[in-house]
Amino acid sequence: MVDETTGQNAASNPTPDTGGIPTAPAGAAQSNPLNAPVSVGSDPSQAPTSSEPSEGALGNDIAKILKDVKLPTRPENVPGKEQRPAAQTKDIDALLSGTPTQAQPASQVAPAKPEPAPEAPAPTKDAVQSVHTLKQDLQQVVHDQKISVVRAAALEQEKQRVPEEIVVKPHSNRVKNFFFAAFLLLFLGGAALGGVYIVMQSRTQPLPEQQTNSLVFAEQTVPLPLDGQTPTQLKGLLGGVRDASTGSLGSITRIAPLKVVSSQEGETTRLATLSEFFSAIGVTPPGDLTRALSDDFFFGLHTIDKNAPLLVIPVLSYDRAFAGMLAWESSINAQLAPIFVRVPDLILGADGIPARRTFTDIVMRNYDVRALTDDSGAVALYYAFPTRNILVIAENPHSFTELLSRLQAQRKL
Numbered sequence: 001m002v003d004e005t006t007g008q009n010a011a012s013n014p015t016p017d018t019g020g021i022p023t024a025p026a027g028a029a030q031s032n033p034l035n036a037p038v039s040v041g042s043d044p045s046q047a048p049t050s051s052e053p054s055e056g057a058l059g060n061d062i063a064k065i066l067k068d069v070k071l072p073t074r075p076e077n078v079p080g081k082e083q084r085p086a087a088q089t090k091d092i093d094a095l096l097s098g099t100p101t102q103a104q105p106a107s108q109v110a111p112a113k114p115e116p117a118p119e120a121p122a123p124t125k126d127a128v129q130s131v132h133t134l135k136q137d138l139q140q141v142v143h144d145q146k147i148s149v150v151r152a153a154a155l156e157q158e159k160q161r162v163p164e165e166i167v168v169k170p171h172s173n174r175v176k177n178f179f180f181a182a183f184l185l186l187f188l189g190g191a192a193l194g195g196v197y198i199v200m201q202s203r204t205q206p207l208p209e210q211q212t213n214s215l216v217f218a219e220q221t222v223p224l225p226l227d228g229q230t231p232t233q234l235k236g237l238l239g240g241v242r243d244a245s246t247g248s249l250g251s252i253t254r255i256a257p258l259k260v261v262s263s264q265e266g267e268t269t270r271l272a273t274l275s276e277f278f279s280a281i282g283v284t285p286p287g288d289l290t291r292a293l294s295d296d297f298f299f300g301l302h303t304i305d306k307n308a309p310l311l312v313i314p315v316l317s318y319d320r321a322f323a324g325m326l327a328w329e330s331s332i333n334a335q336l337a338p339i340f341v342r343v344p345d346l347i348l349g350a351d352g353i354p355a356r357r358t359f360t361d362i363v364m365r366n367y368d369v370r371a372l373t374d375d376s377g378a379v380a381l382y383y384a385f386p387t388r389n390i391l392v393i394a395e396n397p398h399s400f401t402e403l404l405s406r407l408q409a410q411r412k413l
Helices: 002-012 053-068 092-097 134-145 149-160 173-202 231-242 274-280 287-292 318-328 332-336 397-409
Strands: 220-225 252-263 266-271 298-303 307-314 346-348 354-356 360-364 367-373 379-387 390-394
Touching (some): 220 231, 231 307, 252 274, 274 287, 287 318, 332 379, 360 379, 360 397, 367 397, 379 397, 390 397
Antiparallel strands (some): 360 367
């Protein structure tokens, strides 16, 4: 109602004199939106009013509207925040008076200047200096002593090198004892072998020329003096020779028993007969056997995995010799030990009762052989007649094979 009355009054009344300032048409006040920011005073009631009744009513209406509308406030300049150009404001006096205001272009609005950053204080002469480094020390040494950087680095490395402590480890008594025991064993073994060699060499005597021919070919011959020794000593000496190295593998070494004979011309040495040899070593075969065998014989050692003794005796009477060997079976092993391996006289029978160990018949190289076996069934002692003229007494079956081949080579089989 008020707006319509005001418009009518403005249309009927002439335009008042504004002192040369152009005024807006009457409809401009109605078309201007109120959403644009306007600059007003702190008190809206102090707005200028016209002396005319229409202008006073319009001012009152605007004042009421301004009381209800919360006008935006201008934000303060915050440092570091982007400043936006101020929005275009319209003077309410100009709106009321009808005079338009010219808006300034956005390009002409001066941007807000950012606050300058605080300047860092200039370093003073009393500031703390950095600690010297190794590089600075090397440069100082190079400059003062006129040497290269490599030489200076080498000198510095030698200063930092810590000398290693030489630790002398005490020798272990266990090692000393081990070497001492090994040396002692070697010394005793060498002394024993040397003693046997010296004894054998001291008793070496030239063999009689008429007895140089042997029944069986032998690679070497060793003399055995029988005089001045007991049967126990001779058996012990021959048993020790079994463990000594007498020749190469498969060879046969002859042991020639020697007997010293006194005559008007002096003492002479000859080969001992079979009876003299048996008597010297304490062997007592049956009389019929001794008379059935020749005085010549061959006694030696066959080298296989160990030294095996063997006897080769020519036979004068086969029947008596065979009967004599059967009678000698009960004591031959005990009488020839330790020259031959000794086996126990008793053996456990099939019924669990101990029985006397006896010779049994076996076959070797298609020859009948009487053999005495040990508890494991291995042959320990045997005798055979390859021909009716030769008796062989041996311990190892391989010795029988070797004797046959050598006798065949000499055409004695």
